[in-house]
Amino acid sequence: MKEADTGAPPSNMMAEVLRLLKPFWPVVATATLLGIVGGLTATGLLGRINQTLQRGELTPGFWLDFAGLLSVSVAGTSVAGILNSLVGQKIIASLRKDISSRILRAPLDAIERYRSHRLLATLNNDIDTVSAFTFNFSTYAIALAMALGGLVYLLWLSRTLFVFSVAFLATGMLLTAFSRHGWMKDYEGVRDAQDDLQKQYRAIIEGAKELRINQDRRARVFGIQLGGAVDAIARLKSHAMGRYWLMSGASTALLFIFIGIMLTARRQLGIDSADVSAAVIVLLFIKGPMEQLAGALPVMGQAFVSMKKLAALSAAFSNPEPDISLAPQEVGEPVLSMNSLALEQVGYTFLPDGGTGFSLGPVSLDIRAGEILFIVGKNGSGKTTLIKLLLGLYAPDRGRILYNGQPVTAAGRDAYRRLFTTVFADYYLFDEILVDPVRARESQRYLERLDLARKVRIQNGRFSTTDLSTGQRKRLALLQAYLEDRPVIVFDEWAADQDPVFRQVFYTELLPDLKRRGKTLIVISHDDRYFSAADRIIYMADGRIAK
Numbered sequence: 166m167k168e169a170d171t172g173a174p175p176s177n178m179m180a181e182v183l184r185l186l187k188p189f190w191p192v193v194a195t196a197t198l199l200g201i202v203g204g205l206t207a208t209g210l211l212g213r214i215n216q217t218l219q220r221g222e223l224t225p226g227f228w229l230d231f232a233g234l235l236s237v238s239v240a241g242t243s244v245a246g247i248l249n250s251l252v253g254q255k256i257i258a259s260l261r262k263d264i265s266s267r268i269l270r271a272p273l274d275a276i277e278r279y280r281s282h283r284l285l286a287t288l289n290n291d292i293d294t295v296s297a298f299t300f301n302f303s304t305y306a307i308a309l310a311m312a313l314g315g316l317v318y319l320l321w322l323s324r325t326l327f328v329f330s331v332a333f334l335a336t337g338m339l340l341t342a343f344s345r346h347g348w349m350k351d352y353e354g355v356r357d358a359q360d361d362l363q364k365q366y367r368a369i370i371e372g373a374k375e376l377r378i379n380q381d382r383r384a385r386v387f388g389i390q391l392g393g394a395v396d397a398i399a400r401l402k403s404h405a406m407g408r409y410w411l412m413s414g415a416s417t418a419l420l421f422i423f424i425g426i427m428l429t430a431r432r433q434l435g436i437d438s439a440d441v442s443a444a445v446i447v448l449l450f451i452k453g454p455m456e457q458l459a460g461a462l463p464v465m466g467q468a469f470v471s472m473k474k475l476a477a478l479s480a481a482f483s484n485p486e487p488d489i490s491l492a493p494q495e496v497g498e499p500v501l502s503m504n505s506l507a508l509e510q511v512g513y514t515f516l517p518d519g520g521t522g523f524s525l526g527p528v529s530l531d532i533r534a535g536e537i538l539f540i541v542g543k544n545g546s547g548k549t550t551l552i553k554l555l556l557g558l559y560a561p562d563r564g565r566i567l568y569n570g571q572p573v574t575a576a577g578r579d580a581y582r583r584l585f586t587t588v589f590a591d592y593y594l595f596d597e598i599l600v601d602p603v604r605a606r607e608s609q610r611y612l613e614r615l616d617l618a619r620k621v622r623i624q625n626g627r628f629s630t631t632d633l634s635t636g637q638r639k640r641l642a643l644l645q646a647y648l649e650d651r652p653v654i655v656f657d658e659w660a661a662d663q664d665p666v667f668r669q670v671f672y673t674e675l676l677p678d679l680k681r682r683g684k685t686l687i688v689i690s691h692d693d694r695y696f697s698a699a700d701r702i703i704y705m706a707d708g709r710i711a712k
């Protein structure tokens with residue numbers, strides 16, 4: 166039984182994200198290490214300058230130390246930056262490919278359950294957000310090293326100063342922890358609104374016609390649905406950033422209060438004036454890195470929310486179909502032939518997901534090689550689901566499919582699908598033609614046969630245009646099917662968009678012609694006028710074969 170996707174992040178979320186980023190750890194770690202070295206040497210340089218200022222004279226070794234520390238610091242931070250930006254783009258490219266390959270290899274029903282707008286939001290937003298954070302690791306490492314180096318230097322100057330500084334930092338961290346909780350809630354809200362925004366973007370593009378005709382719907386989509394998502398994102402982000410700036414202002418005030426306390430109470434605390442001025446320089450020096458680290462927190466918050474989404478997507482698609490390859494088919498692989506094809510007590514259930522669910526089967530059906538089989542029945546009776554099972558697009562929950570007498574296994578399903586060409590009712594028309602040049606030459610003949618020759622040419626393996634009428638586009642899909650030349654062709658309500666003349670051509674000329682060429686044809690149809698074109702008809706009702 167399939168599990169419903171709740172959209173909840175999986176428990177092993179961090180492990181999943183770390184796995185995605187794994188190939189890059191060596192470079193990220195090297196850049197981070199170099200960043201730490203660069204940051205620490207910068208603090209060392211500051212300490213050396215302070216020391217010289219306090220002594221009031223240049224020692225002979227000063228310039229040597231100065232040049233050495235400066236070179237190491239500049240080299241460390243620059244190389245860290247370069248490595249990080251090099252790896253940053255690779256992380257984005259790799260995440261994009263990884264997620265796309267998961268989508269391509271996932272079972273179809275997993276994709277249908279996930280919903281396309283959620284997929285698009287993750288592909289468009291989350292990958293960039295996670296990458297932006299990861300390829301700033303070395304910048305954060307430099308800042309952290311500088312801040313820690315500064316603290317160590319303070320400890321060396323005076324234990325009291327160090328204790329005070331740690332108390333100051335701890336207060337700052339408490340403030341951050343307090344604000345972080347709020348940010349995270351805001352960013353979770355932002356991310357949910359981004360899912361919604363993708364949905365509304367799709368609505369205004371794909372529903373362009375409907376929205377022009379219906380003013381109330383247009384107003385609702387623009388003012389409430391799309392506008393609501395946009396405003397929610399703006400409101401929550403401003404809220405989160407408002408918290409950040411409040412925290413940032415409080416931290417700066419805290420720093421100067423701390424400096425003020427040191428200046429006022431230095432005698433009572435027994436701190437040397439020179440140490441106080443050195444400490445003030447160090448604190449002002451580490452203020453920048455501290456702010457940089459604090460500035461990383463909102464980015465980190467967003468990255469964390471995006472990581473959850475990426476991990477949820479990875480987990481939802483973590484069971485790819487076995488043996489499904491993204492490489493081109495080997496040249497010269499034998500064309501499959503079909504002697505027999507049978508469904509044996511096959512069943513499949515859509516879990517209720519806001520609806521009532523639907524159960525197909527048990528269905529048993531023998532498909533005879535070379536026949537024209539019509540599948541007919543009321544809307545929602547299960548015709549498309551039946552052919553998705555037959556085509557190996559859904560794995561049956563129960564029963565089995567026998568191809569040439571052998572059961573189709575999960576491992577063999579992708580190879581089995583090469584038996585078929587399909588034109589679904591909601592087909593996607595690719596404009597590129599993927600057949601060998603010899604067969605592609607036949608396309609002109611097909612274009613003429615499909616009455617498209619005056620509209621469309623084939624140029625460089627592509628259709629010159631797909632800006633055609635609905636019926637014409639469907640004829641191009643049929644041409645693709647002709648050219649693929651596979652043994653079994655499945656048409657899901659192909660003729661529904663055709664004019665009466667061409668509808669007749671389809672049933673009385675094209676289908677018999679394909680049959681003569683040895684094809685097995687499975688046709689979902691509501692055209693009862695042409696049922697006589699079938700060798701056999703099966704009727705679907707409530708997910709079963711009625712007769």
Ligand SMILES: Nc1ncnc2c1ncn2[C@@H]1O[C@H](COP(=O)(O)OP(=O)(O)OP(=O)(O)O)[C@@H](O)[C@H]1O
Pocket residue numbers: 277515516522523542543544545546547548549550551
């Ligand atoms: N992706 C899906 N998720 C959940 N339920 C689905 C899904 N696809 C189809 N169903 C449900 O399965 C039932 C059968 O749908 P199917 O598309 O197989 O019917 P059909 O006979 O092809 O209908 P039509 O003639 O309208 O094309 C419907 O009640 C539908 O609600």
